Amino acid sequence: MKIVITSLIVLHLIAGEVKATQDYSIIVMEGSNITLNTSVTNPYKKSISWLYDATFIATIRNGTPYLAEKNRFHGRITPHKHDGSITIVNMKTNDSGVFSLHILPHGSNRYYNITVHGKNSHDDFEKRRVKVGEATTLDTYLDTDLCNETQCQDYDLQWTYSRDPVKQKFTRIAHWQNNISKTDYNNRFKDTLQMDLRNGSLTLRNITTNHSGYYHLEKLKARQPENNSLYEVIVYDEVSRPSIHSFLSLSADTDTCSVECSVENGRDVTLSWYRGEERLNQTRSPDLSRVLSLPLEIKNQDGDSYSCVAENPVSNKTANLNKTELCPE
Structure with missing residues (x-):
């Protein structure tokens, strides 16, 4: 390729x-x-x-x-x-x-x-996990003070992007040289890219899941390659709030209450039951088309508090179990 x-x-x-x-x-x-x-x-x-x-x-x-x-x-x-x-x-x-x-x-x-x-080496690229609507800055690691003293005139910086480098070529999205920038190469990033004119660092604003992918910085000094950088940016939607409902258990134990927590699935979403601060169980699924569900059985006389937590790397939501409503004695 x-x-x-x-x-x-x-x-x-x-x-x-x-x-x-x-x-x-x-x-x-x-x-x-x-x-x-x-x-x-x-x-x-x-x-x-x-x-x-x-x-x-x-x-x-x-x-x-x-x-x-x-x-x-x-x-x-x-x-x-x-x-x-x-x-x-x-x-x-x-x-x-x-x-x-x-x-x-x-x-x-x-x-x-x-x-x-490397595909699996964290040393080869830096990962950024960002929530939809937020911003993240991809650094060039050029010293701003030195650049202000005209020490960066020999640098030519080029930012390129690929959704999946194994399947798709990198395309240019931004360029910086002599404190002059250009960021209108790709419509995918319209009104999203902002470049620091002092050192060429690139900020992605109002980010969407459409901006997930790999960002490569090619750094040339006097036309010679120097310290290229690769960033993987993963953009997540905010996780949905989980809901709890009771259901009829097949257990013969009449002192047991059966409840289930469910949430809309998404990238890297995990659903967990907690008793106080202790996590009792959890589930996740790579099938984003299905709803995540996690059952739990508790004793009617149990005085502990229970909660269900849905989370991904950038957000979490909690639903507390109302035992009086769902598990009446």
């Missing part, structure tokens, strides 16, 4: 000839497949070489592909003879690095700066 974030075309004057170089920044998640293209339509009479961190990994000469004998991508890389592109499957976090493409005889070059983020 190819996920192109940005491209920068630079013209180099070498020995009186203009040579074109394109630089790309690409983000993939661990386990994804990636194809690096050449834009070559006829690979014959051309020599197309691929390097990883300046080490040769593959070449296509006159339409015939060759792989390096000592290749870190052994068993995972496929060169395509029809255009000289390469596909690498099952990307790993230690595959992050610079892939370079060199085409002869016309001498065009292309550089792919690849960042592979």
Whole structure:
């Protein structure tokens, strides 16, 4: 899966000839497949070489592909003879690095700066859990005081977004350079994004569940990559208030009262019964179409207080059991 974030075309004057170089920044998640293209339509009479961190990994000469004998991508890389592109499957976090493409005889070059983020590693990205309607700020970690002293003139910051990086490419949503920002690239974020002109930090205001996803910061200093960041933002609706009702128990014990607590399900919602401060049981379900329900049986002579709590990572609601109404003696 190819996920192109940005491209920068630079013209180099070498020995009186203009040579074109394109630089790309690409983000993939661990386990994804990636194809690096050449834009070559006829690979014959051309020599197309691929390097990883300046080490040769593959070449296509006159339409015939060759792989390096000592290749870190052994068993995972496929060169395509029809255009000289390469596909690498099952990307790993230690595959992050610079892939370079060199085409002869016309001498065009292309550089792919690849960042592979781990799917299950909390060290690879920062999670933000936010309630609908609130705001969250994604930091660039540039020192505001230093930026005010013109220390940040060499920085070029680009924010990109993907709902699901394994299935969907990242697209640009904001850009910052020399205290000038642009945030109108994507209608999904209309009237939502606010950028700190001092350091490029990005604030999402009046957030909705439509803004859940991954936010990537590409930080360039003097056109060189520096400390990219990835945020996962999870937006939750406020949890509904649970309700309690009694029902006819099949138990032969006439001193027992049967009640049930229920609530509308949602992302990461948990439903629990408490006796005082002690949690007695709980339930949750990944099936968001069903209502969460949790039964409880108590003794009619029980003098303890009971409550049912519905919660998700950003909110909670409580319903207290009215024993006089639901469990009359």
